[in-house]
Amino acid sequence: MARGIYIHIPFCHQICNYCDFNKVFFKNQPVDEYIEAIGKEIALIQQSKPEVFKDIETVYLGGGTPTSLSANQLDRLLEIINNTVQTKHLIEFASEANPDELTVDKLHALKNGGINRLSLGVQSFDAGLLQRLGRTHSNEQVYETIENARSVGIFNINIDLMYGLPGQTMKQWEDTIQKALSLELPHYSSYSLIVEPKTIFYIQYAKGKLNLPTEDLEAEMYDYLMNEMERNNLHQYEISNFAKGDNISTHNKIYWDNDEYVGIGAGAHGYIEGKRYSNIGPIRKYLDSIQNGKRPLQSEHEVTFEEQCEEQMFLGLRKEEGVSFESFQTKLGVSMMEKYEFVIHPLVQNGLLLLDDVGVRLSRRGKFVGNEIFQQFLLGE
Structure with a gap:
């Protein structure tokens, strides 16, 4: 039985230089049709595997960028999810978000639709590094977004941070950590950069134009991260995740517990009834499969003992x-x-x-x- 549902929203207004997830530029995309297809895919799985949805604990909206959708589109997406999945007793209903896209209207849409946890893609508080990453938000937008989220009643907030970035110094990392901790959030995630194929950074790396920190400096950054989180009473419950009290990411813990979850959307991955699967990535092909009443499976693999x-x-x-x-x-x-x-x-x-x-x-x-x-x-x- 699955414990969680992951829903992939592949649209972005800006493509980050390090991202290898399935994503497309928002402009001229069939966004509304895609939102409707999410509900249809859930229904297709429910028809053939109704027991899979019996004990769902979490729903997670990832991307791409879920908050690239308009407030009305978020309303419709969450309406579909609430109508097709038993969400009243969820432990966690989470969404990823970009600080420069999360307007007050969108926050109200998320809150009214049941979202009780936000994960903001902050990555750094250094303007130069943000530009290098392809991020478009400012520090002021991060502060304003967190304040607005709290004002609408969403207090379980995480921010993602990255280290081991091209040209990043120890001083820049220390400054980012201190600015992050000053927000007094219940959860922080922090990951070292991995240069993935099919990304802008990978192309630059292949050409010898990506100035990455040394392994020793990256280790020093990780050591500083762990020390500062512990000093601020944030428990390291996973290699890259830190929480105050019991404010852990319940959805991500499903992955680390090696338990099953449903993956919905173009390019999404899932693990149900002992099989890991991936969905068709290209959006038009995904939509065509749904339109024909077929699950949009790209591959399926029965996990061996x-x-x-x-x-x-x-x-x-x-x-x-x-x-x-x-x-x-x-x-x-x-x-x-x-x-x-x-x-x-x-x-x-x-x-x-x-x-x-x-x-x-x-x-x-x-x-x-x-x-x-x-x-x-x-x-x-």
């Missing part, structure tokens, strides 16, 4: 709590240590994993090389 074990480890180890012996045994029917002792013990001996009676988790040192550790669990390599 070995893959389930691997995913349980490398996703679960992202969490501060790590992976417990009990959860692994209950979900997969085998002992974690019998399956992965030959991987776990060397990592423990090298101080990268912590092992106790409950399970395994990353050490502080392990957090700096998380991706290298996760790789060890893929096919026992």
Whole structure:
């Protein structure tokens, strides 16, 4: 049974230089038709797999940029979602947003439609770095948007921050962290830049024109991030996420728990009934499939037992709590240590994993090389 629904809104008024998600420029796109298709795709899945929607805890609007839609379009999108999914008892109903697009009218539309969590793509408080990223907002717009969100009754607010950016200095990163913390938000996410194929940054990198920080500087930035979040009573519950109290991202935790979720929209990914799938990316082809009464599947893969074990480890180890012996045994029917002792013990001996009676988790040192550790669990390599 799925725990969450991810809904992809692929429209943007500005394409960021680092983004590799499925997205298109907003202008001249069939936005209204796409919104209607979202409801039709949900209905198509419900017809064939009604049990999948029985225990939905979260709905998450991602992109692209959900707030590229007008207030009226947001009203209609949320009306469709509320009419097709049982949203009254959701733990979390979240939306991504850009600070320079989130008008008061749009905030009212989000609030009236049930949204109770916002995630703002801030990335940096340095004007030069924002321009390099292809972001169009100002710091003043960030402050104003947060104030307006609180005024309409949305208090569960996250901002995304990025480090390891081209030309970024330690001083710039320290300034961004301090400005972010001054907002006294309940949640912060912070990610190092990954140069993905099919992005502007990738083209620049291939030409040798992307001046990235050294690994040592990037590690120093991550260390500063963890120290400052802890100093401000923000608990690091996942490698890149920090929360006050219980203000965690419930939707994202579904991914890290390796639980199932429904993916809706062009290019969306989902995981239901033991199968991971991706939807058709091109919007016209997506719409044509929906119009013909067919689910817009691009690919579908039944997750093997070995893959389930691997995913349980490398996703679960992202969490501060790590992976417990009990959860692994209950979900997969085998002992974690019998399956992965030959991987776990060397990592423990090298101080990268912590092992106790409950399970395994990353050490502080392990957090700096998380991706290298996760790789060890893929096919026992």
